[in-house]
Amino acid sequence: MNRLSGPAIGLFGGSFNPAHAGHRHVADAGLRELGLDQVWWMVSPQNPLKPSQPAVQSRAQTIEALNLPYAMKISHIESQLETQYTIDLLRQLRRRQPRTRFVYIIGSDNLAQMPLWKDWQALFSQIPIAVIARPGEPLRARLGRVASQMASARIPENQAHTLKNRQAPAWTYLTLPLNPISSSAIRKHRAADPT
Ligand SMILES: Nc1ncnc2c1ncn2[C@@H]1O[C@H](COP(=O)(O)OP(=O)(O)OP(=O)(O)O)[C@@H](O)[C@H]1O
Numbered sequence: 001m002n003r004l005s006g007p008a009i010g011l012f013g014g015s016f017n018p019a020h021a022g023h024r025h026v027a028d029a030g031l032r033e034l035g036l037d038q039v040w041w042m043v044s045p046q047n048p049l050k051p052s053q054p055a056v057q058s059r060a061q062t063i064e065a066l067n068l069p070y071a072m073k074i075s076h077i078e079s080q081l082e083t084q085y086t087i088d089l090l091r092q093l094r095r096r097q098p099r100t101r102f103v104y105i106i107g108s109d110n111l112a113q114m115p116l117w118k119d120w121q122a123l124f125s126q127i128p129i130a131v132i133a134r135p136g137e138p139l140r141a142r143l144g145r146v147a148s149q150m151a152s153a154r155i156p157e158n159q160a161h162t163l164k165n166r167q168a169p170a171w172t173y174l175t176l177p178l179n180p181i182s183s184s185a186i187r188k189h190r191a192a193d194p195t
C-alpha cells in the first residue's frame with residue numbers, strides 16, 4: 001500500500017475571501033483525522049468558477065489573522081506556478097516533489113461541484129482526496145455524480161488516517177461535527193453592517 005516515504009502534506013486550496021473558522025476546522029481535520037505532517041493553505045489566485053476575487057495578498061492577510069499553528073503554512077504556490085486549474089497544479093507539484101505524500105482536501109460543496117472542474121477524473125487518479133462534510137451539502141454531495149462514479153475508490157471514514165499512504169484513486173468523506181461558517185455569510189454580514 002505504501003507508495004512513497006516523504007512527508008505527508010495536505011493541500012487545502014481556497015479563495016479565502018475571507019478566511020474563517022470553518023477553514024480552520026477543515027485544516028485541523030487534515031492534521032488530526034488524516035494524520036498529516038503539514039497542511040498548506042494554498043491561496044487560489046482566481047477560482048475559475050467564481051467572480052473576480054480581491055488581491056491574493058489581502059486574502060492571505062485574512063489567513064494570517066487566524067494565527068495558524070506551526071504545521072499549517074500559507075502557500076502562494078498557485079501564483080508562483082501560474083496555475084489556475086487544480087489538475088495543472090498537482091501535475092507540477094508531483095514532478096517537483098515526487099516523494100511527498102500529498103492529499104488534496106476539500107469541503108463537500110466542492111465535491112458536489114467537481115463535475116465542473118477541469119479533468120476532475122484525472123484529479124482523482126493523481127492524488128488521494130479527503131472531503132470534509134459541510135452543512136447543506138452532505139446528502140447532495142454523497143449521492144452526487146462524483147461520489148457515485150468514484151464509489152469503488154472510497155475508503156471508510158474510520159480508515160481516513162491511511163489515505164496518505166494510498167495509491168490514487170482513493171478518497172474519504174469525513175462527517176465530523178459540522179461547521180456552518182462561510183465566507184459569503186461573512187461578506188453579507190459586513191455589507192449589511194460595515195461598522
Ligand atoms: N464551514 C466549512 N466546512 C467545511 N468545508 C469548508 C467550510 N468553509 C469552507 N470550506 C471549504 O474550504 C475550501 C475553501 O473555501 P472558500 O475559501 O471558498 O470558503 P467559502 O466559505 O466556501 O467561500 P464562499 O462562501 O465565498 O463560497 C473549500 O473546499 C470549501 O468547501
Ligand SMILES: O=C(O)c1ccc[n+]([C@@H]2O[C@H](COP(=O)([O-])O)[C@@H](O)[C@H]2O)c1
Nearest residue numbers: 013014015044047049085086087117118
Ligand atoms: O480546477 C478546477 O477546475 C477548479 C474549479 C474550481 C475550484 N478549484 C479549486 O478549488 C479550491 C477551492 O476553491 P474555493 O473558491 O471553493 O475556495 C481552490 O483551490 C480552487 O482553485 C479548481
